[in-house]
Each structure stands twice: as structure tokens, then as C-alpha cells.
Amino acid sequence: MVDQNPSFVLRKPLDVAIEERPIPEIKHPRDVLVRVRVTGICGSDVHYWQHGSIGNFIVNAPMVLGHESAGEVLKVGSDVKSLQPGDRVCMEPGVPCRYCSECRAGKYNLCADMRFAATPPYDGTLAKYYVLPDDFCYKLPDNVSTDEGSLVEPLSVGVHVVKQAQVKPGDSVVVFGAGPVGLLCCAVAKAFGATKIVAVDIVPSRLEFAKTYAATGTFQPTRDSTPTANAAKIIEENELGIGADVVIDASGAEPSIQTCVHVARNGGTFVQAGMGRSEITFPITAMCVKELTVKGSFRYSAGDYHLAVELLKYGKVSVKELITGEYQFAEAERAFEAVKDGKGIKVLIRGPED
Incomplete structure (x- = not known):
């Protein structure tokens, strides 16, 4: 891999750019390096782009946008047993502390120390590479496409x-x-x-x-x-x-x-x-x-991502119909414009490609 990680960065309101950043490293034996293939655009992404803040979450430094992503496993830490390179995965974008009372009760969405992608000060997933713990990467069934995998987050x-x-x-x-x-x-x-x-x-x-x-x-x-x-x-x-x-x-x-x-x-x-x-x-x-x-109701907690994948696997819910627009990574700002203008239901950004 070339030591570059193209990332779609919000510098300040209405000022975005594609920047080359270092490829994130596996620092924990349970970490997974994912090659991001597709990212959906959410209303919160657009709100940060337009206003630079949501409530008390304020973009004070350049931040990578995006949090609805799916891709392929490139590398796994030494203790990862559930995944291997080449597996297609959807990515749960919020990693809690795991130790507070909320986390221990299975309500980790309420964790005060949550590190959520594209929520200041944490970078998002709209990049070529991203690192997550293995238990926040969900292997996609053979009958669920990578595009559908990116919609597991809103699902x-x-x-x-x-x-x-x-x-x-x-x-x-x-x-x-x-x-x-x-x-x-x-x-x-x-x-x-x-x-x-x-x-x-x-x-x-x-x-x-x-x-x-x-x-x-x-x-x-x-x-x-x-x-x-x-x-x-x-x-x-x-x-x-x-x-x-x-x-x-x-x-x-x-x-x-x-x-x-x-x-x-x-x-x-x-x-x-x-x-x-x-x-x-x-x-x-x-x-x-x-x-x-x-x-x-706030985001999702224990078991929600797993159930979402199961609903897709067994045909209980379909998300294909929601995908109404696709853009390449180089056109990411156009994708944000389309969502802001209410064009379609769910817009996807592909890549960045090799």
C-alpha cells in the first residue's frame, strides 16, 4: 500500500477538500484495518458541512466526514479471530469506552466517552482506509451487497x-x-x-x-x-x-x-x-x-447492528430501493449538494478507488 489515505475533510463550514492523510495503524491486537468501498451521506454530515456544528458538537479543527460505510478487511490484529483479509464488512462507526455503567448495561450509545465517526473531534469514515475494533465490523452475508452494507448504519x-x-x-x-x-x-x-x-x-x-x-x-x-x-x-x-x-x-x-x-x-x-x-x-x-x-432514541446499542444485518440476510427488510444516487469520491461535494437539495433518498459515494 502506498502511504496515503485520501480523505474528504471539512475544514470549516462550506469549505471541504480531499486531503492525503496517513494510513491509520493497527494499534490494538483486536483492531481491523478496513479498505472503505462505499459511504452513504447522512443529514448530520450535511449539517456539519453547512454549519460546522450540531448542538454542542463544534468543528474546531479539520475533520473527515462520513459515518455510513462498508468495505473490505485489509489487515487484522494478532488477536482477531472472527475476520480475515478479504471479508466484506459494514462498519459500526461509534466505539464506546466499554467500562462505564451505560456500556456494561448494554446501552453503550449513552457512553459519555463515545468516539463517534465524524462527530467532533473524531474523524469520519469517508476515506480510503479506516481502523475499527473487530467487534464493530460485521461480516456481510454473501447475499448482501457492499452498497447495502453501507445502509446498515441507518437501518x-x-x-x-x-x-x-x-x-x-x-x-x-x-x-x-x-x-x-x-x-x-x-x-x-x-x-x-x-x-x-x-x-x-x-x-x-x-x-x-x-x-x-x-x-x-x-x-x-x-x-x-x-x-x-x-x-x-x-x-x-x-x-x-x-x-x-x-x-x-x-x-x-x-x-x-x-x-x-x-x-x-x-x-x-x-x-x-x-x-x-x-x-x-x-x-x-x-x-x-x-x-x-x-x-x-439515540443511534443504536447492543445487538442493533447484528439484527440489522440479519434482517437483510433473511429478506425481512430491503434497502436497495432507498439508494437513489451515486457519486465517485472525487465528486463528494456534489453528493453533499444533492442531499442538501433533497434529491433522492439515500446518496452513496464510491471509493476512493486505487
């Missing part, structure tokens, strides 16, 4: 959301936001046995896709209506009776969050997955009177 988010909601066979589920995560929540809910899955969005084309993908029904809110009125229409038009068993917000939009509470049935479950404004007006009285179970 794992969907898995975690649906597990948080404790969706079970026969449940009715309403998902607000028909972007990649919302669509994958619909697909995972279907795999978990939900019989009614309603996708809600303000963009008609997204709803059209959702209906062909995993939703059994759709709803487009009207801007001049109230959350309670929209909730009533969702319930009526989709024959949800007293309300949905599970409601998931994957949009982060305040009106959607408010509508979620009114759509849920008494004793139902509401999971907040989308991140929007840090503070919103929330219908707390309705939440209390309905005695809703309300949960947050």
Missing part, C-alpha cells in the same frame, strides 16, 4: 427506534417523517409484525415512495390545520380506532411532535427519534391524560 437506527417502541405483532404504527430513517422505521416495524403502518410527511413524492416501500397508508398534513385536527384525520382515514398503538417521530418538526401525542391511543407509546429545535411547545396535558409511554 440500525431504525432497529433501535422500533425496539425502543417495543413494536409487536398486530400493532398499529404511525411514523412522522418519510426520510431515510422514517422509511426504515416503517420497514422494521413491518418486520416486527406491525399490521398497520402509516407514513406522514409534507412531501407527496416521499409518501408515494413510502406506500410502495413499507407503509400500508399515508397522510399529508395541511399547513393550515392544527395538530389535533391532523391527528383526527390520520386516525379516521387509516381506521386506527381510538388511536395508534405506537407513534414515532423521525422528523424533529414541532407540529409533527405535537400531532404524535394526539394520534397515540390511551396507554400507547411515543418514541422521539428526530432531532429538531432544542426546545419546543409540547402537549404535556394530553400526554399525561393518555398516560403515554414516552421515550427518546
Whole structure:
């Protein structure tokens, strides 16, 4: 290997460049060096590119972007038994401390010392080479392509959301936001046995896709209506009776969050997955009177990545349909522009090639 690692680097907001960086080294006997083949672009990547920060995470130094990647194992540490050079893997991009109480409880997504790719100050995976511990590299089944492997990351988010909601066979589920995560929540809910899955969005084309993908029904809110009125229409038009068993917000939009509470049935479950404004007006009285179970959802934790791979392997969830754009590594900034402009659902960047 030539001692070069082409990387797509964010220098400051709206200033990106391809830089040559050193190839990362295997420093631990359980480390794996991966040759990255494909990377999906996420909304958070675009937000860092546009604004240089997300909440308290601020880009104060040049940072490699990307965290939805898959590739091939090039080299393994001396203690690695589960993988060997040539294996195709998807890459879980967040490595926790492993020792805190959250990690020991299997909730490592809540680890205060999490090192998450493309979250300041840690570099992301949009490079030629990347090093991860072997237990954060998941071997892809023969029937799952490397492209599909790059979508295991957002699929794992969907898995975690649906597990948080404790969706079970026969449940009715309403998902607000028909972007990649919302669509994958619909697909995972279907795999978990939900019989009614309603996708809600303000963009008609997204709803059209959702209906062909995993939703059994759709709803487009009207801007001049109230959350309670929209909730009533969702319930009526989709024959949800007293309300949905599970409601998931994957949009982060305040009106959607408010509508979620009114759509849920008494004793139902509401999971907040989308991140929007840090503070919103929330219908707390309705939440209390309905005695809703309300949960947050953040990334993924123990078992989520493995389950996501299994869902793909056995055909319980398909992600091929979500891939709507592809760019070469040299065109990475164009890929970010496409995502910012809302072109397609999931955009992939290939390479860098040899």
C-alpha cells in the first residue's frame, strides 16, 4: 500500500477538500484495518458541512466526514479471530469506552466517552482506509451487497427506534417523517409484525415512495390545520380506532411532535427519534391524560447492528430501493449538494478507488 489515505475533510463550514492523510495503524491486537468501498451521506454530515456544528458538537479543527460505510478487511490484529483479509464488512462507526455503567448495561450509545465517526473531534469514515475494533465490523452475508452494507448504519437506527417502541405483532404504527430513517422505521416495524403502518410527511413524492416501500397508508398534513385536527384525520382515514398503538417521530418538526401525542391511543407509546429545535411547545396535558409511554432514541446499542444485518440476510427488510444516487469520491461535494437539495433518498459515494 502506498502511504496515503485520501480523505474528504471539512475544514470549516462550506469549505471541504480531499486531503492525503496517513494510513491509520493497527494499534490494538483486536483492531481491523478496513479498505472503505462505499459511504452513504447522512443529514448530520450535511449539517456539519453547512454549519460546522450540531448542538454542542463544534468543528474546531479539520475533520473527515462520513459515518455510513462498508468495505473490505485489509489487515487484522494478532488477536482477531472472527475476520480475515478479504471479508466484506459494514462498519459500526461509534466505539464506546466499554467500562462505564451505560456500556456494561448494554446501552453503550449513552457512553459519555463515545468516539463517534465524524462527530467532533473524531474523524469520519469517508476515506480510503479506516481502523475499527473487530467487534464493530460485521461480516456481510454473501447475499448482501457492499452498497447495502453501507445502509446498515441507518437501518440500525431504525432497529433501535422500533425496539425502543417495543413494536409487536398486530400493532398499529404511525411514523412522522418519510426520510431515510422514517422509511426504515416503517420497514422494521413491518418486520416486527406491525399490521398497520402509516407514513406522514409534507412531501407527496416521499409518501408515494413510502406506500410502495413499507407503509400500508399515508397522510399529508395541511399547513393550515392544527395538530389535533391532523391527528383526527390520520386516525379516521387509516381506521386506527381510538388511536395508534405506537407513534414515532423521525422528523424533529414541532407540529409533527405535537400531532404524535394526539394520534397515540390511551396507554400507547411515543418514541422521539428526530432531532429538531432544542426546545419546543409540547402537549404535556394530553400526554399525561393518555398516560403515554414516552421515550427518546439515540443511534443504536447492543445487538442493533447484528439484527440489522440479519434482517437483510433473511429478506425481512430491503434497502436497495432507498439508494437513489451515486457519486465517485472525487465528486463528494456534489453528493453533499444533492442531499442538501433533497434529491433522492439515500446518496452513496464510491471509493476512493486505487
